[in-house]
Amino acid sequence: MSKELVETVVGATGLPQEPIQREFHSLLEKHGTTPEDLTLDDLREIMADYLNEVFLELAESDAKSA
Numbered sequence: 001m002s003k004e005l006v007e008t009v010v011g012a013t014g015l016p017q018e019p020i021q022r023e024f025h026s027l028l029e030k031h032g033t034t035p036e037d038l039t040l041d042d043l044r045e046i047m048a049d050y051l052n053e054v055f056l057e058l059a060e061s062d063a064k065s066a
Helices: 003-012 017-030 040-065
Strands: none
Touching: 003 017, 003 040, 017 040
């Protein structure tokens, strides 16, 4: 794909661009890819991993609160 995919994903969040771009680029780096090399399959895998992390953190937070 290209940087356009990254820009589309970041823009679609409706959140402030700068912190989302930093977080997204960090995720790309963690998965060993760059915005220029990102494919739709890479994006699916990265977002699934990210959502899994978020859900685990929420579950841990809820468990600590209970």
